[in-house]
Amino acid sequence: MQIEDADILEKFQNERTRNEAFNLLLKKYQQKIYWHIRRLVIDHDDADDLVQEVFIKVWKNLSGFRNDSQLYTWIYRIATNESITFLNRKKQRNNIPLEDINPELAGSLRAGSYFNGDKAQMKLQQAILTLPDKQRLVFNMKYFDDMKYEDISAVLGTSVGALKASFHLAVKKIEQYLLSKD
Incomplete structure (x- = not known):
């Protein structure tokens, strides 16, 4: 049975059921968010780290979620922004011109042990x-x-x-x- 976002949000507002709500949210969206991020950053370890950062932000900000968008689009927006920020930092850290990051990502795609x-x-x-x-x-x-x-x-x-x-x-x-x- 798939739990509705409205039910998750309602449970999250109650202090006693907040952890349960967050676990339901993770169960529903964690894998989708992982693959969304993984396709952007390619590397498994980087994607894993970013998923954790995304859900920490979700945890911290979910009580202020205003329902003016769908919950999953809000989470995807956070994941997308975190991924873009990560890639931009990687470009700057490695002194890679913006247009040259994709060949580096392609190299890690070929070398990655997680790509099967x-x-x-x-x-x-x-x-x-x-x-x-x-x-x-x-x-x-x-x-x-x-x-x-x-x-x-x-x-x-x-x-x-x-x-x-x-x-x-x-x-x-x-x-x-x-x-x-x-």
């Missing part, structure tokens, strides 16, 4: 890493997370039309990459 995909999956992931950050985010959220454009819009604060255009461009670039690598 076949050759087709590896090629798809490498193609995705050639995309600009915004297109990569939109593609991952639409393709892997099967999110609606309206929900992606709520997470990224971008119009649905712009998201559709980004997704379309991303798909075309991925197709070109895959066709050129045959």
